[in-house]
Amino acid sequence: MEKKFVKLVSLLLVLCFSPFALAGHDYGQALSKSLLFFEAQRSGYLPHNQRVTWRANSGLNDGKASGVDLVGGYYDAGDNVKFGLPMAFTVTMVSWSIIEYGKQMAANGELSHAMDAVKWGTDYFIKAHPQPYVLYGEVGDGNSDHYCWQRPEDMTTDRRAYRIDPSNPGSDLAGETAAAMAAASIVFRRTNPGYSSVLLRHAHQLFDFADKYRGKYDGSITVAQKYYRSISGYNDELLWAAAWLYQATNNQYYLNYLAKNGDSMGGTGWGMTEFGWDVKYAGVQTLVAKFLMQGKAGRYASVFESYQQKAEYFMCSCIGKGARNVQKTPGGLIFRQRWNNMQFVTSASFLATVYSDYLASSGKPLKCASGSVPSSQLLSFAKSQVDYILGDNPRATSYMVGYGNNYPRQVHHRASSIVSYKVSPKFIGCREGYATWFGRKASDPNLLTGALVGGPDAYDNFADERDNYEQTEPATSI
Numbered sequence: 001m002e003k004k005f006v007k008l009v010s011l012l013l014v015l016c017f018s019p020f021a022l023a024g025h026d027y028g029q030a031l032s033k034s035l036l037f038f039e040a041q042r043s044g045y046l047p048h049n050q051r052v053t054w055r056a057n058s059g060l061n062d063g064k065a066s067g068v069d070l071v072g073g074y075y076d077a078g079d080n081v082k083f084g085l086p087m088a089f090t091v092t093m094v095s096w097s098i099i100e101y102g103k104q105m106a107a108n109g110e111l112s113h114a115m116d117a118v119k120w121g122t123d124y125f126i127k128a129h130p131q132p133y134v135l136y137g138e139v140g141d142g143n144s145d146h147y148c149w150q151r152p153e154d155m156t157t158d159r160r161a162y163r164i165d166p167s168n169p170g171s172d173l174a175g176e177t178a179a180a181m182a183a184a185s186i187v188f189r190r191t192n193p194g195y196s197s198v199l200l201r202h203a204h205q206l207f208d209f210a211d212k213y214r215g216k217y218d219g220s221i222t223v224a225q226k227y228y229r230s231i232s233g234y235n236d237e238l239l240w241a242a243a244w245l246y247q248a249t250n251n252q253y254y255l256n257y258l259a260k261n262g263d264s265m266g267g268t269g270w271g272m273t274e275f276g277w278d279v280k281y282a283g284v285q286t287l288v289a290k291f292l293m294q295g296k297a298g299r300y301a302s303v304f305e306s307y308q309q310k311a312e313y314f315m316c317s318c319i320g321k322g323a324r325n326v327q328k329t330p331g332g333l334i335f336r337q338r339w340n341n342m343q344f345v346t347s348a349s350f351l352a353t354v355y356s357d358y359l360a361s362s363g364k365p366l367k368c369a370s371g372s373v374p375s376s377q378l379l380s381f382a383k384s385q386v387d388y389i390l391g392d393n394p395r396a397t398s399y400m401v402g403y404g405n406n407y408p409r410q411v412h413h414r415a416s417s418i419v420s421y422k423v424s425p426k427f428i429g430c431r432e433g434y435a436t437w438f439g440r441k442a443s444d445p446n447l448l449t450g451a452l453v454g455g456p457d458a459y460d461n462f463a464d465e466r467d468n469y470e471q472t473e474p475a476t477s478i
Contacts, residue, residue, distance in 0.1 A: 025390045028108045033402055035110055037450035038094075038117040040415065041476055043082060043152065044072035044124075054420035054446040058152035059159065062139045063127075066161045070139050073124030077340075077475035078413035080152045081145050084128070084137035085217065085228050088176040089277040090476040091121035092244070093350065095183035100354050102187075115187060122184045122199055125177055132205040133213065137173045138162040141223040149414055149433030153421040156430050162221040170217025171210040172230045175237030176280075178206035182244035200248060207241045210234070228277070235265035236280040243287040258288055258307075259300035268306035271313035273326045274336055275347045277477045285311035286351050286358075293362040315355055316368035318348050319381045323369045331394045331460040332384055339470040342399060342455035343478045345389065349382040356382070389452065394460045401474070402449035409443035410466040412473035416448040417466060438466060452478040 039052040043059040062082070063070025074090070076083045098105065098114050105111040128136040144158045164170035181203035188196040216234055218225045239258060246254035262268040267284055275282040289308035291297060297304040316322035318334070326348070327335045336344040359366060359375035366373040391398040391406070398404035401411060411417065418428060418437045423445075428436070451474035456462040462471055 025387060025392075027386070030386075030390060030400060030403055031105070031108060031110055032113075033400060033450035034452070035113040035117055035450065037401075037448065037452075037474065038074070038120065038476065040448055040451070041074045041076075042072075042120060043075055043080075052449070054422055055415060056153045056421045058155065059139070062159055063136070063161050065159075066136075066163075068130055068136065068161065069127050070124070070136055070161055072120070072127065073139075074121060074476050075152060075415075076477075078411070078469065078473045079142070079145050080150070080155055080157065080414060081140040081142055081227070082124075082138065083224065083228050084135070085173050085176055085224070085230070086277040086475065086477040087121060088125070088173070088180040091118055091125070091180040092176065092183050092240075093347070093477075094118050094121075095180065095187050096354075097350070098187050099183065100357070115191075118184050118187055119195075122181060125181060126198065126202060129177070129202055129206065133209045134163055134165045135170070135174055135177060135206065135209070136161050136163045137170060137217055137221050138224055142227045143223070148430035149418075149438045150428055150430060151415050151418050151421055151433075154428050162223060164217055164220050166209075166213045168220035169213040169215030170220050171214045171234035172232075172237040173217035173221075174206045174210035175234060175241040178203045178210060178241040179237070179244040181206065182241070182248040185248050203241075203245060203248065207238075207245055210238060210241060230278060232279040232281075235261075236267075236270075236284060239265055239267045239284045240280040243284050243291075246291070247287065255291070255296070255298075255300065258284075258291075259303045262288075262303050262307060268303060268310065271310050271324070273314065273317045273322075273324060274344050275314070275351055276343050282311065282314040282348075282351055285314065286355055289355070290358050293358055293364070311355065312367055314348075315352060315366055315378055316370075316373070318352055319368075319373065319377050321368040321370045321373055327458070329456065329458055329460045331388060331456075333388045333393065333456065333460070334385065335458045338457060340454040340473065340475060340478065342389070342452050343475065345385050345455070346452065346478055349385040352378040352382045389455075393456070395456070395462060397456075397462060399453055399455050399462075401451040401453070402447055408453050408462075408464045408472055410441070410464050410472060411444055411448050411451060411453060412466050412469040413444070413448055413451070416444040416446040416451075419445050440466075448474065454478075 045057050073082045139161050140159050181199045185196045185199040216230050218230050242254045242257040270281045272282045285307045289311040292304040317325050329335050334345045356375045356378035389399045391404045398407040453474050454471045
């Protein structure tokens, strides 16, 4: 009996003094680490204050063959291609995060890093938009890039630049980039008003381009089809861009656009259970619901109420109280698909968090199929998803690299899996990377701090193996 008592006391002591006991997760640390990941994804000339020091300059001739300077921007995931659609979505979402939670980021000492992450993207978009109706939407192509396993600093792959223009339209790409520029213009309004107005000018032009010359971008930039095919089409991006331009300018033109096109473009019709780089409807519906709750709908109140009903359809589906609920793993994680599933988790958690705040400030509950639900349930759902990602799951695995003790060590990522250029500048050829580095069973030589990987399968299983790209590849859009 005494032995059992001693065991119990020692177990309690371990629990009380373990870092995750009672105190929960260190969200401040997770935020700091997540922003570091964007620095690891930088292409171009790295700045003097670059914190991810194992990276070096890369992609310094991007755009040259087309007579345009496309140096900069972000590598999308574990490869070295610059894909415009997910890059723009990433910038829109980081901007939205700052707009909503910039004060909290500042209190944590991270606001300047978050703004740097946005500006690294928008500086590139300014270059990629050299004329009102021309936008470069991709540098490099997935097929030739995936044939090689090389550090960005050694790239020998084709770096052709692909663009949209009036005869090769891409309303989804131009619309998302307009949304990114409009959202970012709000971020820089106080600290850098000149830059903010430049971003807004690009946003207006890009929206005009997207709306006037309609078409799916992957019909014009066909090399994107295998990697970032626009399945939802472009209507959601046109509404999304209009919502962000209204948020940035209060210009009634964009409010009218949302009201007049809500039905025909699906804003009031599509009840969604996902939100991500391709399908923006839930994001549009959340923003329009905010305009309604802020009393800005005016004579369009009835149309905006239809948007709000669809926003709430999404929210209710996330917390399991909807007409059609999102699928979850036995451990409680949203599960949408095997490849890069975590993108849907983080995007849904963000929408649930902001919508919970919007409801709380309007004093209204969430209306679900099963009845009214307090807004705090949305926040509890978001917290459950974040806690799962950070390690509260059946495998006790953190899916954020560098957070906690048990996180992925063999990330499907060229730069982190090959010795740093700073350590060994010796050139590594296209196939040499596969032979020497890809198949190694050891941990990555460079820690890709803050990266969120694709995550577990529908049953909470996860294999930490570099060739398991569905689960171990990170991406900026996550």
